[in-house]
Amino acid sequence: xxxxxxxxxxxxxxxxxxxxxxxYENLAQRYAEGKEIFLSFAKENNKNIVxxxxxxxxxxxxxxxxxxxxxGIDTDNYSIETTxxxxxxxxxxxxxxxxxxxxxxxxxxxxxxxSKSLMADVPQAxxxxxxxxxxxxxxxKSLL
Amino acid sequence: xxxxxxxxxxxxxxxxxxxxxWVESKGELVDVANPAKCETIAKVPISTxxxxxxxxxxxxxAFPDWRTTTPLARVRCLFRLKELLEEHFEEVxxxxxxxxxxxxxxxxxxxxxxIENVEVATGIPSLMMGYNLEDIATGxxxxxxxQPLGVFGIIGPFNFPFMIPLWSAPYAVATGNTVVIKxxxxxxxxxRSIAELVDEAGFPPGVWNVVNGGRTxxxxxxxxxxxxxxxxxxxxxxxxxxxxxRCGETGKRVLAQCGAKNFMVIMPDCxxxxxxxxxxxxxxxxxxxxxxxxxxxxxxxxxxxxxxFLDDVVDTASKIKVGYGLDESTQMGxxxxxxxxxxxxxxxxxxxxxxxxxxxxxxxxxNLASGYPDTCFLNATIFENVTPDMKIGREEIFGPVxxxxxxxxxxxxxxxxxxxxxxxxxxxxxxxxxDAREFQYRVESGNVGINVGIVAPMAFFxxxxxxxxxxxxxxxxxxxxxxxxxxxxxxxxxxx
Numbered sequence: 001x002x003x004x005x006x007x008x009x010x011x012x013x014x015x016x017x018x019x020x021x022x023x024y025e026n027l028a029q030r031y032a033e034g035k036e037i038f039l040s041f042a043k044e045n046n047k048n049i050v051x052x053x054x055x056x057x058x059x060x061x062x063x064x065x066x067x068x069x070x071x072g073i074d075t076d077n078y079s080i081e082t083t084x085x086x087x088x089x090x091x092x093x094x095x096x097x098x099x100x101x102x103x104x105x106x107x108x109x110x111x112x113x114x115s116k117s118l119m120a121d122v123p124q125a126x127x128x129x130x131x132x133x134x135x136x137x138x139x140x141k142s143l144l
Numbered sequence: 145x146x147x148x149x150x151x152x153x154x155x156x157x158x159x160x161x162x163x164x165x166w167v168e169s170k171g172e173l174v175d176v177a178n179p180a181k182c183e184t185i186a187k188v189p190i191s192t193x194x195x196x197x198x199x200x201x202x203x204x205x206a207f208p209d210w211r212t213t214t215p216l217a218r219v220r221c222l223f224r225l226k227e228l229l230e231e232h233f234e235e236v237x238x239x240x241x242x243x244x245x246x247x248x249x250x251x252x253x254x255x256x257x258x259i260e261n262v263e264v265a266t267g268i269p270s271l272m273m274g275y276n277l278e279d280i281a282t283g284x285x286x287x288x289x290x291q292p293l294g295v296f297g298i299i300g301p302f303n304f305p306f307m308i309p310l311w312s313a314p315y316a317v318a319t320g321n322t323v324v325i326k327x328x329x330x331x332x333x334x335x336r337s338i339a340e341l342v343d344e345a346g347f348p349p350g351v352w353n354v355v356n357g358g359r360t361x362x363x364x365x366x367x368x369x370x371x372x373x374x375x376x377x378x379x380x381x382x383x384x385x386x387x388x389x390r391c392g393e394t395g396k397r398v399l400a401q402c403g404a405k406n407f408m409v410i411m412p413d414c415x416x417x418x419x420x421x422x423x424x425x426x427x428x429x430x431x432x433x434x435x436x437x438x439x440x441x442x443x444x445x446x447x448x449x450x451x452x453f454l455d456d457v458v459d460t461a462s463k464i465k466v467g468y469g470l471d472e473s474t475q476m477g478x479x480x481x482x483x484x485x486x487x488x489x490x491x492x493x494x495x496x497x498x499x500x501x502x503x504x505x506x507x508x509x510x511n512l513a514s515g516y517p518d519t520c521f522l523n524a525t526i527f528e529n530v531t532p533d534m535k536i537g538r539e540e541i542f543g544p545v546x547x548x549x550x551x552x553x554x555x556x557x558x559x560x561x562x563x564x565x566x567x568x569x570x571x572x573x574x575x576x577x578x579d580a581r582e583f584q585y586r587v588e589s590g591n592v593g594i595n596v597g598i599v600a601p602m603a604f605f606x607x608x609x610x611x612x613x614x615x616x617x618x619x620x621x622x623x624x625x626x627x628x629x630x631x632x633x634x635x636x637x638x639x640x
C-alpha cells in the first residue's frame with residue numbers, strides 16, 4: 001500500500017513501533033539472557049511513538065503539505081516478521097530482531113528522505129529514531 | 145488503513161450557549177450533513193431575534209465583572225482552555241472532518257492553528273500593556289492604556305469551523321471583552337465543542353456565548369446597540385455590502401476578512417520538486433475552499449518550461465486520492481455541500497464556454513474510494529489559456545479548480561496579479577532572491593508567499609489582506625487583534 005498523507009505515515013510508524021514492541025516483550029519472556037535489553041527496546045518504542053506524534057501534532061498545519069508529503073512510500077517494502085516459532089534458539093531470535101530493525105530503519109530513513117523538504121519536523125523525528133535503531137542493530141549484533 | 149472512528153454519534157440537536165447555560169432554541173431546526181456520506185449528523189437551530197438579544201444581554205451583564213477581573217486571572221481561563229483543547233485535540237479534529245469533509249491532516253492542522261491563537265492570547269498581560277513618556281512638558285507625563293469595550297460579535301464561515309472564530313475570540317475575552325459567536329449553520333459542531341470546553345475551563349457565565357443561526361442572528365448583532373464591534377470572515381459581497389457597511393452606519397468597530405483570487409507565480413528557476421506538492425496543497429487542499437487557496441497558476445518562462453512544468457502539475461493533480469477525510473489515505477475531501485458543488489460545476493462550464501482549455505476534467509470524481517456517494521465530490525480540475533476577462537480568471541470559485549495562465553516575465557506576472565480586485569495571498573516560487581524581493585515589494589496582497597503556497601500567518605502575526613479581500617483597518621490575530629478589541633485611552637497628568 002502506498003502512503004499518501006502525513007497521517008498515514010505517522011500511523012504506519014506507530015504500527016511498526018507497537019508491533020515491534022510486542023515482539024520484544026515476547027522475546028523478553030522467552031529468553032532470560034536478553035530480557036533486560038529486549039524490555040528496554042520495547043519501552044523505547046513507546047517513546048518513539050510519543051516523539052513522532054509530538055512532532056506531527058506540534059507542527060501540522062493547514063499550510064503544510066500534510067496530504068502530499070510521503071509520495072513513493074510503499075508499506076509492503078517494510079513489513080516486519082514478528083512471529084518466532086517455538087524452539088528457536090536465542091541466536092535465531094537475535095537475527096530476527098536484526099532483520100526487523102533493518103526494515104524499520106529503512107522505513108524511517110526512506111520516509112524522512114521523501115518528506116524532509118516539506119514537513120521538516122516529522123522527518124527530523126524519523127531520522128532521530130532511525131539513528132537510535134541503527135544503534136540497536138549494533139547492540140543486537142554484539143550479542144550474537 | 146482503517147477509517148478513523150467518528151466522534152459524533154446519532155443526530156444531536158444543537159443548543160445555544162448563553163450565559164453559561166445550554167439553551168434550547170425556539171427556532172426552526174435544519175439538518176447538518178456529513179458531505180462525504182450525505183448523512184445527517186446533527187440538527188441546528190436557526191435562532192430567533194429574541195435569542196440573539198438574550199445572548200447579547202448575557203454578554204453585556206457579564207462584561208463589568210469580567211472587565212475588572214485581572215488580566216492574569218482572565219488568561220488563566222485561557223490556559224485551562226488550551227489544556228482542554230490539547231486533551232481533546234483528536235476528537236475536535238475528527239468533528240471538523242465529519243461536519244466539513246476536510247481530510248484528517250487538514251483538520252488537525254486547523255485545530256493546531258486554532259489552539260495557537262489561544263496560546264498567543266494567554267500573553268495578554270504583556271500584549272495589552274500601554275506605553276508612557278515622562279515630561280512631555282516639564283512636570284507633565286503622558287501614558288496610554290488599553291481598555292476593553294464590551295460585547296463583540298464574531299461571525300464564522302463554513303470553511304474553517306473550528307479555527308476562524310479563534311482568530312478573534314481569545315483576544316477579545318483576554319482583553320476583557322465578552323463575545324457572542326455565530327458559527328456557520330452548515331458546520332456548528334466545532335464551535336459547540338469549543339463552548340463545552342470553555343464551560344469546563346471555568347469562564348464566568350456570559351463571557352463566551354454561542355448562538356446558532358443565519359441572517360436573523362447576524363442582523364441582530366448588527367442592530368444591537370450593545371454590540372461594540374464585529375469580526376467577520378466570509379464572502380466579499382456579505383463582508384463589504386452588509387457587515388462593513390452596516391457597522392459603519394451604526395458606529396461599530398469592524399473587521400471583515402473576505403474572498404480572494406490568489407496568484408501563484410512560477411518562475412523558471414523554481415525548485416520543481418518542492419513546488420509541485422506546495423501547489424497541490426495550495427490549489428486543492430481543503431478542496432479549494434479557503435481564501436488562501438491558489439486559484440491562478442501563472443507560469444513565467446518559455447514554452448518548453450511551461451509545458452514540462454504543467455505536465456508535472458497535471459500528472460500529480462490527476463492522481464489525488466479523493467474520499468472521506470476520516471480515511472487517512474484521502475488527500476482531498478468533498479466540497480461542503482451539493483449547492484457548492486453545483487456552483488463550482490457552473491464555473492467549469494463557464495470556463496469551457498469562454499474558450500479556456502480544459503486540461504484536467506474533475507467533474508466526475510473517478511478517484512473516489514468505493515462506498516461513498518459522489519454527491520459532493522469532485523476531482524481536481526485544471527484549465528489552460530485562462531484570461532482575466534473570463535469569470536474563472538477573475539472570480540473566486542472556492543473549489544478545486546486551477547486556472548493556468550502564462551506571463552513572459554515577472555513584471556507581467558505581477559501586473560496580472562495586481563489586476564485582480566482581490567489582494568489576499570499571492571505567492572512566488574523561485575530560487576532568485578532579487579525576483580522574490582521584487583515580487584514582495586510590488587505585489588498588492590496582504591499576505592505574500594515566497595516558495596509557500598498557503599500563506600497562513602501564524603497567530604502572532606495579523607491575518608492580513610487588502611483590496612476586496614479585507615474591509616476594516618485592523619486584522620485578526622496577534623497585536624492587531626489586541627488593538628481591535630481595545631480602546632487606546634491616553635492620559636496626560638500633572639501633579640502640582
